[in-house]
Amino acid sequence: MNTIPELIRTVPLQHYLVLSTCLFFIGMIGVLVRRNIIIVFMCIEIMLNAVNLLMVSVSAYRGEASGQIMVLFIMAVAAAEVSVGLAIIVMMYKNLKTTNIDLFNQLKG
Amino acid sequence: MQNLFYILSGLTIFAAIMVIISKHPIRSILFLVFTFFLISAHYVLLNAQFLALVNVVVYAGAIMVLFLFVVMFLNLNQDIERFKSWIPLSAAAISGACLFLVFFSAFRTSVLASHENTGGYQQGLVENLGEVLYRDYLFPMEICSILFLVAMIGVVLLGRKERVEPIKNLVP
Amino acid sequence: MMLALIILTLAGLLILFLGFSKIRNVLLPVAIVALVAAIFSLTTQQTFWNQYLTDMVQIDGISRKISLIIMYTALGLLPFFNLFKGRGQEELSDFLGIYLFAIIGSILMVSALNYMSLFLGVEILSISMYVLAGANRRSVHSNEASLKYFITGSFTSAIMLFGIAWIYVESASLSMVQLSGAATNMMSFGFLFLFTAFALKVALVPFHFWAPDVYQGTPTLFTASMATLVKIAAIGAFYRLVQLNYAVLPDWINWYFVLLILATLILGNIQAVSQNSVKRLFAYSGIVQSGFILMGFLYQSEFVDWTMLFYFIAYASASLVGFIVIHFVETQSGSDNLDSFVGLSKSNPGLALVLTISLISLAGGPLTAGFMAKIFMLSQSIQNNFTALALVAVISAVISMYYYYKVINAIYSKSADASWSVPFYYKGLLYVFTVITLIAGLVPSFLIGLIK
Amino acid sequence: MDATLILHLILWPPLIGFLINGLFGNSIPKWAVSIIACLGPLTSFTGTVLAYKFLSGPAHDIPLYTWFIVEGSAKINFGFYIDHLAIIMLFVVTGVGSLIHAYSTGYMHDDKGYSRFMAYMNLFLFSMLLLVLGSNLVVLFAGWEGVGLCSFLLIGFWFENKEYNKAAAKAFIMNRIGDLGFLVAIFLIINKFGGIEFTSIHETLMEEGQLNDPQIALICLMLFLGVCGKSAQIPLFTWLPDAMAGPTPVSALIHAATMVTAGIYLIARMYFLFDYSPLSLNVIAITGCITALIAATIALKQNDIKKILAYSTVSQLGYMAVALGVGSYISAVFHLMTHAFFKALLFLGAGSVIHGLHGEQDISKMGGLKSKMKWTYAVMLIGTLAIVGCPPFAGFFSKDEILASVYSKNFWYFLVLAFASVFTAWYMFRLLFATFHGQFRGSEVKFEKVHESSYSMVIPLIVLALFSMFGGFAGLPELTGGEHNLYKFLVQTIAQTRFKVSHLFEYSLWGITIVALISIAYLTYRKYATSSKVVFESGNSLVSKIILNKFYLDELYLILFVNPLKKTGSWIINQFEYGVIDRLIRIPDTLIESSSIALKNLQSGKLSWYLLSTAVSILLIVLVFIYR
Incomplete structure (x- = not known):
C-alpha cells in the first residue's frame, strides 16, 4: 500500500484537474443533448462525480481532509436527490407515459 | 505508474462519452456504472481508500441499482430515443464544448496557488477521515440526518397512492 | 441558534409521528408553537449547545435578521396549511414536517460559514421544495x-459544487471566511460558477426560465412559500456570500451584478406584461423584485444591510397576501386566469381590498411598503454612482405598474357574480399582513428601527 | 388656533368617511352612507375656513413625523404645509368637493354601487388633500398617485369590462408616461438639492441657484412631463375626453375641477424652481397655447354634451399653462379657481340634463328644455356666461387677467389665446342654445318624461352658480379701481411681480370681448335655436347651408374664419388625434406588448431549451468577464 502515494508525486495535480473538468463538461453536454429524463439525470450524476474527483485529488495532493469529507456529503446528498428524483420521475411517468423531457411542456408562455 | 493513471483516465472519459451517446438506456446505465468504478479506481490511486469504497457501495451499488430498477420498472429498455432535429443538438454540444475550451485555456494560462502538503498523504484513510469528521464536521454530519429525513418523507409522500380525491382547488 | 434548530427538528419529528395517531387538530398548533419557540430562542440569542456548531455556521447580525424574517414569513403562512385538512392527517403531517425542515435548511443557508453547511442547507431546502411542488x-x-424544478435544481447544484470545488482548489479550504488577497484567475471562475448557481436559485434573468413554470404548476400555498421563503433564503445566502468574500472578489463583480439586474428588470417586466395567469404574473413580479433587491449587492464603500432587509419585509408581506388570495380565488373559480378575478370587488370586497393594496405595494405605489423599499434601493444605488441603473429601474417600475394595474382593473370591473366568503381567521391574517404593508409605508422609520 | 389641529381637522375626515363607507357601506342604510360621505368634505371645508381665519403668518410647516431618511442626505417628513396657495386650493377642493358630494347623493342615489361610489369619492378627496397639503414632493406624489388611482377606479365605475379597458388603458398609459417624468424629477431633485421639502429646495435655490442651469431645466421639463399627463396637455391630453365614461359627478369633481388642475398647482407650488429656467417656461407656454387652440377647435365639432365640456376643460387648462409659462402664476391660480366653479357648475348642469333625459348625452337630440328645467337652464346660462368671459361673471376677470398678462409678455401667445376664446364662446353658446332653446328633437314621448332634478342636485347647482357669478370679484383688475384681493393674498406665498398693461389696451380688450360675445351669441342663436331644423355638423350640407343663409356679412366671417377652422377641427380629430397622437402614445405600449409576445415563445416550456439557454448564458458571461 505504501507505493500508491508515490503516484501522487509523479502525476501533476493539473492532470487530475483537467480530467475532472473534462468529465464535468461531458456530463454537462449530456444534460444538454439528451432528451430522456433518466439519462439527463444520470448525466447530472456524472457532473457530480467529476466534482468529487476534483475535490478528492486536491485533498490528497494538499493533505487536507475537508475535501474528502465534502465528497462524502456530496455522495449523501446525491443519494437523497436520486431517491426523490426517481420518485418524481415515476410519478410523472404514471401520468404522462413518457420520459422525453420536451413533452412536459404544458406550462409555458 | 504514470501510465496506469493515463490508461484509467482515457477509459473514464471514454466510458463517460459512451454514457451520453449510447441510444439504449440500459447501455447508458452500464457505462455509467463502469465510469463510477473507474473513478473509484482513481480514488484508490489517490490513496482515498475510504471514499473509493463508499463510491462503489453508494454510487455503483445503491444509486445505479435504483436507476436500473426504475428503467426496468417503467419498461424503458425499449424506449430508444430518436434525435429529431440536429440544430438544437449541435448547439447544445457546441456550447458545452466551448465552455470546456474556454475553461481549459484559462486553466492553461493561469498559475495555481501553491500549497504545501501539510497533512501528509494518509488523509484518505478511514481513521484520519473519521477523526476529522467527528471532530470538525460533526454539525454537517448531524444536519445530513435531516436531509435524509426530508428525502424519505418526500419519497413516501410522492409514492403514496391517492386515497382521497385531490381537493378541487389544487387542480390548476 | 443550535437550540432553534433542535426545536424545529424535534417538532418536525413529533409531527411526523402524530400524523399516524388519531389525535386530530394538534399538528398545526404543534408546528406553530415550535416555530414561535424557535423564533423566541433566536431573538433572545440563546447560546445552548452552540459549541457544537464548530465554525460551520454562525448566527451574526445580518444572518440572524434574515433568519428571523424567514421564520416570521413561514409563521405567517403556517396557519393556511389548515386548508390541506381535507387531504387527511398523514398528508398534512408530511407537509408540515417537510415545511419545518425546509425552514431549517433556509436558516442554515443564510448563516453558513463553511461551504459544506451552505451546500447542505441549499439541498435540504431544495429537496423539500421539489417534493412540495409535486x-x-x-x-x-x-x-x-416538480420535475422541472428538480432537474433545474440538481443541475444548479452541480454548477454550484463545481464553483465551490474550484475555490477549494485555489484556497485548500472550505471555510467561507479565510480567504485573503485578490482572487486568482481560477478562483474567479469558481466564484462565477457559484454566483451563477445562486442566480439560478434566485431566478434572475437569464437564469429564470424555470421559475414561472414551476410557480404556476405548484399548489398555490407552496408557491407562496417558494416565492417568499426560498427566495429570501437564496438572496440572503447570496448576499452573505458576496459580503464575506468582498475582499477577494475581482473588480468586475459589480458589473456582473449590474448586468444581471438590467436583464432582470427589463426582460422580466416585458415578459410579465402579456401574462394571463395571475400566478405566472406574480412569478414574474417576484423575478423583477429580486432584480430590485440585487441592487443592494452593489457597493462602493460599505454594505448597507437594512435597505435589503426592508425590501424583504415589503416583498414578503405583499406577495404572501397575493398568493393566498390567488389560492382562494382559484378554489372558488377553478382557475387563476385574469378572468377569475373580474368582479372580485363585488363578490368578496375584503379580499379585493387586501389584494389591491398588495399589488400597489408590489408596484411601488406611494404610502405602501413597496414604495419605500424601492425608494431606499434607488437612492442607495444613486449614492453609489449607479445613476443610469437607477433610471432604468424607475422606468421598469413604471412599466411594471401596467400589469399590476391590469389585475386591479379586473378586480374592480363590474360583474354580477354571486358573493362568497372565506373564514374570518384567514381574512384576519390577511388584514394583518396588509397592515404591515401599510405601516411599513407610512412609518418606515419604525420598522427600520426594528431592523437596525 | 393650533395649525396642527386644523390640519388634522382638514385632512382626516374624508379618509374616515372612506373607511366607514368602504368597509361597512353595504350593511348601513343609504341615508347614513350619504351623511357620512358628505360629513367628511364638510368638516374639511370648516377646517379650511378656520385655517383662513385663524392662521396668521406666511406659512405653517407641520412635519408630523420623519417619514424616512435617505441615507446620507435627505430627511423626508410625512409633513404638511399650509400657506396661502394651499388655502386657496383647499377652498376649491373642499368647497366644490362638498357641493359635488351633496349633488352625488341625489345623482347616484339609485345606483347599486352607491356606497362604493361615495367611498371612492371620499378617498379621492383625501388623496387630493394629501396632494395639496404635502410639504414635500414625496407626499405630493403620494396624493398624485392616489388621485390617479381613484380616477381610474371611477372612470370604470359604470362600464362593462371591454369598453372600459380601452379608456382606462389610455388614461393609464398617458398618466404613466407623465409619472415617469415626475419620478425622475424627484430623484434628480434629491440628487441636486439633497432634499425634497419645498422650503429647503427654495432656500438652496436662493443660495446657489443659477439661471439657465441645465440641470434645473431638465428637472423642470421632467416635472412638466408629469404635468402634461395629469393636466391633459398636448400630447398627453386625449385621455381626458375618454374619461367622460365615468358618472357625471366624477367628471365634474375629478376631471374638471380638481384633479386635472393638480399639474397647474404643482407648477405654481414649485414656481421658484421654474423661475430659474426660462427655457422650460417657454416650453410650457407654447404647449399651453397649442393645447388651448386645438382642444377648442375640436370642441366645435362635438355633439356629446360631456365631450364638449371635456375638450373645453382641456382648452382652459391650456390657458392656465400659458399663464404659468409667462410667469403669471397668480393669474393661473385665479383662473384655476374660477374655472373650478363654472366648470363644475357646467358639468353638474349637464349631469342634471342627462339625468332629466334619462341618459341622453347627444345635444342633437335635445332642444327646448328651457321650459322643463328652469333651474338647470338658469344655472347653465350663468355657467356659460362665466366661461365665455362675459362681464361681470367670474370667468371674465380671470380670463381677462390671463390675456392681459400674456399680452404684456408675448403678443403671439396672446393672439392664439384670443382665437381660442372666440371658439370657446362659439361652442359654449352652441351647447347652451342647442340644449335649451328651439324645439325638442328627441322623440315626443321622451319629452313628457323630462323632469327637473331633485333639490339635492339643484341646491349645489345654485350655490355653484352664485360662486360663478361673484367669484371673480376676488380679483378685480386695476382698472375698476377695486382691489385685487387674491393677488394680495397669494403674493405672500408666490413672490411675483404684477404685470403692466396700458389702460387703453384693457379698455379695448373689454370692448372687443363684449362685442364679440354678443355677435357670437347672436350667430349661434340664429343657427341653433331659431331655425326649425338645426343642422349638426356631420357632412357637406353645412357649406350649402351657409351660402343660403342671408346674413352674408356674418357668414363671410363664418366662411373666412370659423368654417375653415371647424374643418381643421374635424381634421384634427380624425387625423391628428386618432391618427398621430394616439399612435404616438401607443408606440411604447405596442412595443412592449409585441416584445412580450415574442418573449413568450422563448418561454417554450421545454426543459431542454431552458437548460441550454442557461449553459449559453454561462458561456457568454464567462467570455464577457474573463476575456474583457
Whole structure:
C-alpha cells in the first residue's frame, strides 16, 4: 500500500484537474443533448462525480481532509436527490407515459 | 505508474462519452456504472481508500441499482430515443464544448496557488477521515440526518397512492 | 441558534409521528408553537449547545435578521396549511414536517460559514421544495412543476459544487471566511460558477426560465412559500456570500451584478406584461423584485444591510397576501386566469381590498411598503454612482405598474357574480399582513428601527 | 388656533368617511352612507375656513413625523404645509368637493354601487388633500398617485369590462408616461438639492441657484412631463375626453375641477424652481397655447354634451399653462379657481340634463328644455356666461387677467389665446342654445318624461352658480379701481411681480370681448335655436347651408374664419388625434406588448431549451468577464 502515494508525486495535480473538468463538461453536454429524463439525470450524476474527483485529488495532493469529507456529503446528498428524483420521475411517468423531457411542456408562455 | 493513471483516465472519459451517446438506456446505465468504478479506481490511486469504497457501495451499488430498477420498472429498455432535429443538438454540444475550451485555456494560462502538503498523504484513510469528521464536521454530519429525513418523507409522500380525491382547488 | 434548530427538528419529528395517531387538530398548533419557540430562542440569542456548531455556521447580525424574517414569513403562512385538512392527517403531517425542515435548511443557508453547511442547507431546502411542488400527485401541472424544478435544481447544484470545488482548489479550504488577497484567475471562475448557481436559485434573468413554470404548476400555498421563503433564503445566502468574500472578489463583480439586474428588470417586466395567469404574473413580479433587491449587492464603500432587509419585509408581506388570495380565488373559480378575478370587488370586497393594496405595494405605489423599499434601493444605488441603473429601474417600475394595474382593473370591473366568503381567521391574517404593508409605508422609520 | 389641529381637522375626515363607507357601506342604510360621505368634505371645508381665519403668518410647516431618511442626505417628513396657495386650493377642493358630494347623493342615489361610489369619492378627496397639503414632493406624489388611482377606479365605475379597458388603458398609459417624468424629477431633485421639502429646495435655490442651469431645466421639463399627463396637455391630453365614461359627478369633481388642475398647482407650488429656467417656461407656454387652440377647435365639432365640456376643460387648462409659462402664476391660480366653479357648475348642469333625459348625452337630440328645467337652464346660462368671459361673471376677470398678462409678455401667445376664446364662446353658446332653446328633437314621448332634478342636485347647482357669478370679484383688475384681493393674498406665498398693461389696451380688450360675445351669441342663436331644423355638423350640407343663409356679412366671417377652422377641427380629430397622437402614445405600449409576445415563445416550456439557454448564458458571461 505504501507505493500508491508515490503516484501522487509523479502525476501533476493539473492532470487530475483537467480530467475532472473534462468529465464535468461531458456530463454537462449530456444534460444538454439528451432528451430522456433518466439519462439527463444520470448525466447530472456524472457532473457530480467529476466534482468529487476534483475535490478528492486536491485533498490528497494538499493533505487536507475537508475535501474528502465534502465528497462524502456530496455522495449523501446525491443519494437523497436520486431517491426523490426517481420518485418524481415515476410519478410523472404514471401520468404522462413518457420520459422525453420536451413533452412536459404544458406550462409555458 | 504514470501510465496506469493515463490508461484509467482515457477509459473514464471514454466510458463517460459512451454514457451520453449510447441510444439504449440500459447501455447508458452500464457505462455509467463502469465510469463510477473507474473513478473509484482513481480514488484508490489517490490513496482515498475510504471514499473509493463508499463510491462503489453508494454510487455503483445503491444509486445505479435504483436507476436500473426504475428503467426496468417503467419498461424503458425499449424506449430508444430518436434525435429529431440536429440544430438544437449541435448547439447544445457546441456550447458545452466551448465552455470546456474556454475553461481549459484559462486553466492553461493561469498559475495555481501553491500549497504545501501539510497533512501528509494518509488523509484518505478511514481513521484520519473519521477523526476529522467527528471532530470538525460533526454539525454537517448531524444536519445530513435531516436531509435524509426530508428525502424519505418526500419519497413516501410522492409514492403514496391517492386515497382521497385531490381537493378541487389544487387542480390548476 | 443550535437550540432553534433542535426545536424545529424535534417538532418536525413529533409531527411526523402524530400524523399516524388519531389525535386530530394538534399538528398545526404543534408546528406553530415550535416555530414561535424557535423564533423566541433566536431573538433572545440563546447560546445552548452552540459549541457544537464548530465554525460551520454562525448566527451574526445580518444572518440572524434574515433568519428571523424567514421564520416570521413561514409563521405567517403556517396557519393556511389548515386548508390541506381535507387531504387527511398523514398528508398534512408530511407537509408540515417537510415545511419545518425546509425552514431549517433556509436558516442554515443564510448563516453558513463553511461551504459544506451552505451546500447542505441549499439541498435540504431544495429537496423539500421539489417534493412540495409535486404534492398534488394527480395533477399533471404539479408533476411537471416538480420535475422541472428538480432537474433545474440538481443541475444548479452541480454548477454550484463545481464553483465551490474550484475555490477549494485555489484556497485548500472550505471555510467561507479565510480567504485573503485578490482572487486568482481560477478562483474567479469558481466564484462565477457559484454566483451563477445562486442566480439560478434566485431566478434572475437569464437564469429564470424555470421559475414561472414551476410557480404556476405548484399548489398555490407552496408557491407562496417558494416565492417568499426560498427566495429570501437564496438572496440572503447570496448576499452573505458576496459580503464575506468582498475582499477577494475581482473588480468586475459589480458589473456582473449590474448586468444581471438590467436583464432582470427589463426582460422580466416585458415578459410579465402579456401574462394571463395571475400566478405566472406574480412569478414574474417576484423575478423583477429580486432584480430590485440585487441592487443592494452593489457597493462602493460599505454594505448597507437594512435597505435589503426592508425590501424583504415589503416583498414578503405583499406577495404572501397575493398568493393566498390567488389560492382562494382559484378554489372558488377553478382557475387563476385574469378572468377569475373580474368582479372580485363585488363578490368578496375584503379580499379585493387586501389584494389591491398588495399589488400597489408590489408596484411601488406611494404610502405602501413597496414604495419605500424601492425608494431606499434607488437612492442607495444613486449614492453609489449607479445613476443610469437607477433610471432604468424607475422606468421598469413604471412599466411594471401596467400589469399590476391590469389585475386591479379586473378586480374592480363590474360583474354580477354571486358573493362568497372565506373564514374570518384567514381574512384576519390577511388584514394583518396588509397592515404591515401599510405601516411599513407610512412609518418606515419604525420598522427600520426594528431592523437596525 | 393650533395649525396642527386644523390640519388634522382638514385632512382626516374624508379618509374616515372612506373607511366607514368602504368597509361597512353595504350593511348601513343609504341615508347614513350619504351623511357620512358628505360629513367628511364638510368638516374639511370648516377646517379650511378656520385655517383662513385663524392662521396668521406666511406659512405653517407641520412635519408630523420623519417619514424616512435617505441615507446620507435627505430627511423626508410625512409633513404638511399650509400657506396661502394651499388655502386657496383647499377652498376649491373642499368647497366644490362638498357641493359635488351633496349633488352625488341625489345623482347616484339609485345606483347599486352607491356606497362604493361615495367611498371612492371620499378617498379621492383625501388623496387630493394629501396632494395639496404635502410639504414635500414625496407626499405630493403620494396624493398624485392616489388621485390617479381613484380616477381610474371611477372612470370604470359604470362600464362593462371591454369598453372600459380601452379608456382606462389610455388614461393609464398617458398618466404613466407623465409619472415617469415626475419620478425622475424627484430623484434628480434629491440628487441636486439633497432634499425634497419645498422650503429647503427654495432656500438652496436662493443660495446657489443659477439661471439657465441645465440641470434645473431638465428637472423642470421632467416635472412638466408629469404635468402634461395629469393636466391633459398636448400630447398627453386625449385621455381626458375618454374619461367622460365615468358618472357625471366624477367628471365634474375629478376631471374638471380638481384633479386635472393638480399639474397647474404643482407648477405654481414649485414656481421658484421654474423661475430659474426660462427655457422650460417657454416650453410650457407654447404647449399651453397649442393645447388651448386645438382642444377648442375640436370642441366645435362635438355633439356629446360631456365631450364638449371635456375638450373645453382641456382648452382652459391650456390657458392656465400659458399663464404659468409667462410667469403669471397668480393669474393661473385665479383662473384655476374660477374655472373650478363654472366648470363644475357646467358639468353638474349637464349631469342634471342627462339625468332629466334619462341618459341622453347627444345635444342633437335635445332642444327646448328651457321650459322643463328652469333651474338647470338658469344655472347653465350663468355657467356659460362665466366661461365665455362675459362681464361681470367670474370667468371674465380671470380670463381677462390671463390675456392681459400674456399680452404684456408675448403678443403671439396672446393672439392664439384670443382665437381660442372666440371658439370657446362659439361652442359654449352652441351647447347652451342647442340644449335649451328651439324645439325638442328627441322623440315626443321622451319629452313628457323630462323632469327637473331633485333639490339635492339643484341646491349645489345654485350655490355653484352664485360662486360663478361673484367669484371673480376676488380679483378685480386695476382698472375698476377695486382691489385685487387674491393677488394680495397669494403674493405672500408666490413672490411675483404684477404685470403692466396700458389702460387703453384693457379698455379695448373689454370692448372687443363684449362685442364679440354678443355677435357670437347672436350667430349661434340664429343657427341653433331659431331655425326649425338645426343642422349638426356631420357632412357637406353645412357649406350649402351657409351660402343660403342671408346674413352674408356674418357668414363671410363664418366662411373666412370659423368654417375653415371647424374643418381643421374635424381634421384634427380624425387625423391628428386618432391618427398621430394616439399612435404616438401607443408606440411604447405596442412595443412592449409585441416584445412580450415574442418573449413568450422563448418561454417554450421545454426543459431542454431552458437548460441550454442557461449553459449559453454561462458561456457568454464567462467570455464577457474573463476575456474583457
